[in-house]
Amino acid sequence: VTAADPGPEVRPAAVAAREIALVDLLDRLLAGGVVVTGDITLSIADVDLVRISLNAVITSVEAAVPAAAGGRRR
Amino acid sequence: MSCYLYAVAPAAARAAADGPRGVGGAAVTTVRERDLVAVVSEVPDEEFSEEALRQRLEDLERLEEVARTHHGVVDALAAHGPVLPLRLATVYHDPARVREVLQERYEEFAGVLASIGDRVEWGVKIYARDTAPTGPPPAPSPAGARSGRAYLEQRLRLRREREDGRRSALELCRRADAELSAAADRVAHHRPQDPRLSGEDGENVLNAAYLVRRDRAERFTALVRGLAARERGVRVELTGPWAPYSFTAGQTV
Numbered sequence A: 001v002t003a004a005d006p007g008p009e010v011r012p013a014a015v016a017a018r019e020i021a022l023v024d025l026l027d028r029l030l031a032g033g034v035v036v037t038g039d040i041t042l043s044i045a046d047v048d049l050v051r052i053s054l055n056a057v058i059t060s061v062e063a064a065v066p067a068a069a070g071g072r073r074r
Numbered sequence B: 001m002s003c004y005l006y007a008v009a010p011a012a013a014r015a016a017a018d019g020p021r022g023v024g025g026a027a028v029t030t031v032r033e034r035d036l037v038a039v040v041s042e043v044p045d046e047e048f049s050e051e052a053l054r055q056r057l058e059d060l061e062r063l064e065e066v067a068r069t070h071h072g073v074v075d076a077l078a079a080h081g082p083v084l085p086l087r088l089a090t091v092y093h094d095p096a097r098v099r100e101v102l103q104e105r106y107e108e109f110a111g112v113l114a115s116i117g118d119r120v121e122w123g124v125k126i127y128a129r130d131t132a133p134t135g136p137p138p139a140p141s142p143a144g145a146r147s148g149r150a151y152l153e154q155r156l157r158l159r160r161e162r163e164d165g166r167r168s169a170l171e172l173c174r175r176a177d178a179e180l181s182a183a184a185d186r187v188a189h190h191r192p193q194d195p196r197l198s199g200e201d202g203e204n205v206l207n208a209a210y211l212v213r214r215d216r217a218e219r220f221t222a223l224v225r226g227l228a229a230r231e232r233g234v235r236v237e238l239t240g241p242w243a244p245y246s247f248t249a250g251q252t253v
Helices: A023-030 A046-064 B011-017 B048-056 B060-078 B094-104 B106-116 B144-183 B214-229
Strands: A010-014 B001-011 B026-032 B038-045 B084-092 B117-126 B185-187 B204-213 B234-242
Touching: A010 B214, A023 B060, A023 B084, A023 B204, B001 B011, B001 B094, B001 B106, B011 B038, B011 B094, B026 B084, B026 B094, B038 B060, B038 B094, B038 B106, B048 B060, B060 B084, B060 B234, B084 B094, B084 B106, B094 B106, B094 B117, B117 B214, B144 B185, B144 B204, B144 B214, B144 B234, B214 B234
Parallel strands: A010 B234
Antiparallel strands: B001 B038, B001 B084, B026 B038, B117 B204, B117 B234, B185 B204
């Protein structure tokens, strides 16, 4: 992480070139894409799906990464 | 076996579907209707019942597995040409049902495909630089009221600096968004990402997607790099090219 360096920085993340961040993927796969009513997803409201999944992600991240060991500054 | 639907694409994409495996390692195949194909793979009924699916999507590891697999299939198609990615976890009872849906909705699918044309999506995120001190603030010395006040003044100054930084990041982000939108055909704004999810430093002030013609990709990415080089107060992150996920979101077919 080069956050301490105030110089210009851009990450030209060619999608194939590095692992895509899950959060970027979920922005698109849970809120984007053509919605077709499937046979199975029928009763799961889209909004609920997003909420459920993101709650799951946040909860898991918090469980897996105790605040002190987060690797984040501050 | 149930049928998991990844994308709808021109029939020419059929060969390209011969790429990565689908969910659960199943082979990816296509269901054809006129000049369109639905790109699908078989999934076990019991793992993709409504209840099983709900549980799967609530479990981070399994959610990630499905999401990455779904994206892998879509991305391989997008590398070859236009593709309409489907929302995650669209499942039918069997391929015959997929064919039915493709027949019923043919005009809609073809219309959305035509509106996207030969364009892909680029993601641009802007983060305000985290100007907070990296260490704990200096502890007040026991020397008395004078240093106590100096301590408070310093705390206030730091807070003001941080707020100024945030304000200028937001302004910059409006300008950047206008500049990038002008170079793109469409723009979509995602919610700023929660740092608990992204693990990134600094507040995410812009999380946008731009729909850009493939032959203008270089110009667009150069613009983003120029922005990153010019604007010192923020960090700019570029992702893509993506299949046009963010521009098919409103399409209920």
